[in-house]
Amino acid sequence: MLHGIDLEVKPGEVVAIIGPSGSGKTTLLRCINLLEQPEAGTIKVGDIIIDTTRPFSQQKGLIRQLRQHVGFVFQSFNLFPHRTVLENIIEGPVIVKGEPKAEATALAR
Structure with missing residues (x-):
């Protein structure tokens, strides 16, 4: 609590x-x-x-x-093991929101 x-x-x-x-x-x-x-x-x-x-x-x-x-990412929680941290972070904005990969990457950095 x-x-x-x-x-x-x-x-x-x-x-x-x-x-x-x-x-x-x-x-x-x-x-x-x-x-x-x-x-x-x-x-x-x-x-x-x-x-x-x-x-x-x-x-x-x-x-x-x-x-x-x-957004937040928990250590070792539902991350794709074959992807980098950056690739895991941009997954949602690119796939769900349709953001261009370059924009999502710039924002994630």
């Missing part, structure tokens, strides 16, 4: 979340992407604001938009 978390990541900033097993790293990431539903607070990514005081069922469009802007 997480309490009192405030996190701000500036555009272009890279953040590593480190800590001992069981400290809430995965839970935090899952809450940011709403794979787990936080019980209180807000999540803001760019202009997208998810407010836990409103039912998540009424925010499906916003949640979809948020998920298109937030």
Whole structure:
């Protein structure tokens, strides 16, 4: 369970979340992407604001938009073993969103 978390990541900033097993790293990431539903607070990514005081069922469009802007890769989790880290990261934008490979690669770097 997480309490009192405030996190701000500036555009272009890279953040590593480190800590001992069981400290809430995965839970935090899952809450940011709403794979787990936080019980209180807000999540803001760019202009997208998810407010836990409103039912998540009424925010499906916003949640979809948020998920298109937030991504994370867990070490050794469902990665293609025959591809590089970069190839794994650009897979979604290229295949699902149809982004040109060069653009996805530039953004991933």
